[in-house]
Amino acid sequence: MKPLILENYSQASEWAAKYIRNRIVQFGPGPGRFFTLGLPTGLPRDHPESYHSFMWNNFFKHIDISPENVHILDGNAPDLQAECDAFEEKIKAAGGIELFVGGIGPDGHIAFNEPGSSLVSRTRVKTLAMDTILANARFFDGDLSKVPTMALTVGVGTVMDAREVMILITGAHKAFALYKAIEDGVNHMWTVSAFQQHPNTVFVCDEDATLELKVKTVKYFKGLMLVHNKLVEPLYSMKEMGAERSQSKKPYSD
């Protein structure tokens, strides 16, 4: 895996954004499909805390994505499991996930795969752990009774099938989870540790998230930053290159 340690939240975000930009350019202007994952059930579509609202306000309304290319799990579908199965089919039909971008919870979960989730699970309905509910309470004015208790989520196995995975981890409250994810073994209690067995993972962190790591680990990874920063250098834009794809070779392998 490639760990990236940036100084703070904004720098980590910026690095991640540039990396994603470069990967999109490398992927080429083809029929790039976009899948979004993990959606709490039971929230009406236009609730300000629904994933639809979140994705619209923070992402979709700022870009020129075509609505047909947006696939969000519908937490209000009449048959939730069928919705999940259909989602897996759509991913297959689109040619698989090229790049998965996600964060982790304080309990080390990826998407909503709470501790104890199977490491080969697929898209399904999950009951949320109390930790997650508490973490989400801030979006519901601190009222625990308003926080949804179930969520539709892609499985660990679904994400492991992606060709590349990028995990963003910022803040001291995620530090222990990061430690469990990269310095301890693969364990279903810390589902994000599954990515130790993925061929192509990038962890983007800020300083605070590394607080539980060994100093040796942090120093080693910081030493690699010079090479890693080449990954975010600007590539030729798609418009400048015309229809040609830019070189898709990565500067070095894992």
Add this chain to the structure above:
Amino acid sequence: MPSNKSVSDAPIVQFTNCRILRDHQLQREDLWVREGKILNPEKLFFDEKGSADVQLDCKDSIIAPGFIDVQINGGFGVDFSLATDDFKSGIDLVSQKILSHGVTSFCPTLVTSPPSVYHQVLPQISVRNGGAHGAGILGAHLEGPFISKEKKGAHPEHCLRTFEAGAFQDLLATYGSLDCVQIVTLAPEMRRSSEVIQELTKRGICVSLGHSVANLSQAEEAVQHGATFITHLFNAMLPFHHRDPGIVGLLTSDKIPAGRRVFYGMISDGIHTNPAALRIAHRAHPKGLVLVTDAIAGMGLAPGRHTLGQQVVEIDGLNTYIAGTKTLSGSVATMDTCVRHFQEATGCSVETALEAASLHPAQLLGIEHKKGTLDYDSDADFLMLNDSLYVQATYIAGEEVWRQDASGM
């Protein structure tokens, strides 16, 4: 982009690169319009999987709801209180010209006149939507004749009336018909005014207090019976007195029925009210302030003599007096000038100044669900303004009906 919109095939326009007034703040958001109404882009995106057909770059303009003028007596040589043969074309002319001032809806106002004028003029005023032909007409504002002799201002004394004889029936006989009437200004200290206020309120007509010598309790009683507006605060009423604040005291009265708000019109042309008085009113009750022009026929024309109903007025710069006197009679201010002056004099935010001319008049008339805001599903009546609040373009029902041309005319 192919769009398989499921609700309607009408073209969707997306106004980008602008700051819109929404939720009382200027936000950097795009404005989406379809079929003359403001569209919710999130619903369009997720539910209809639709996208814009046309994108317009607004060059960083401010987009605000269109202004609503609830007190305008005429303009450009047209006097709404004069029963002429070409009255209809007169009202059409004014409604078309005020588009350049940012007014998208208005209430043509009639000053105190003999019954014959009302009988001839009112049937020619009809509530209608705005468009390329001009601003929308919300209904008439009848200022008088049931007002106080002592505070008649520019109104002709021989036409004043009281409610003594038949109260509401007398009012009906005077006006002829109340079909297209939106606001009536009267003096509440007159005997039997309470029953008249109740009758008018029952019919959905907004009752306004003005040209009156009422004290505070009389004014409060009127509000309890249904009155919701004060006609040009400070002008044509008793001045504020610390032991009897009069009508002005309504701004901070504790006898207003729960859930109701008293609105008050202000002519912020720099002449009708000293800026300090404007600031006092604004600070005492900011949410009730409604900007009005009280414009007269001479507005938009060169200085000189013009009519205001039965009177002759003289215009000298921005001052308009009854000919030969120092009695103010209306103004020649335009709505956008009033908005700018209000913002300068009070130092309030741009949002507050814009809302005083759009949201508040809409709330006064109870139409804020479709006018006066840029909320989803509202009528798409809006303006593009520059940072100094000069109107660059006016839109009604999503169509551009006026644009400032490059020569700056």
